[in-house]
Ligand SMILES: [Fe+2]
């Protein structure tokens with residue numbers, strides 16, 4: 057899916073379905089983190105009005121997703137606890153920073169590319185979840201079908217913004233491919249967990 061180099065372990069979807077409440081809780085936090093990440097990138101220098109606007113819109117969409125997951129949790133009688141450390145995202149960011157471009161626009165672009173990879177992985181996982189829920193006759197399948205379409209769009213938005221910021225399409229493509237390799241290693245190492253990414 058999209059730029060990913062390693063597919064999710066085939067056992068992940070059944071583990072997720074078996075722990076659906078935990079996955080939904082993790083999912084709610086992922087949406088909020090996606091919103092706050094987009095907001096913080098919108099004001100990270102160098103600030104380009106068009107980039108800031110696009111990130112603000114993306115943040116709004118992620119907040120809307122957060123609200124929708126909260127609705128699902130409430131309907132299921134599940135309470136949302138405090139967020140746990142997202143090991144996947146933390147490791148991905150750390151890996152990216154090791155070899156990141158040091159210029160301000162370069163480091164903003166790195167963050168945007170990390171965002172793109174996270175969106176790509178979410179999109180892949182939502183697709184697997186949709187199929188598993190559909191097979192189980194669970195109406196939440198439609199919910200995930202809706203969300204995976206936005207995550208695919210967000211992937212493209214992040215890649216486009218990284219290109220806009222650096223003006224260097226070839227570099228962005230190369231960097232996405234490079235980080236996608238590293239992302240694959242992280243996904244393999246984290247193994248099968250009842251979380252959206254880990
Ligand atoms: Fe989202």
Ligand SMILES: [Fe+2]
Pocket residue numbers: 090118175206207210
């Ligand atoms: Fe997203």
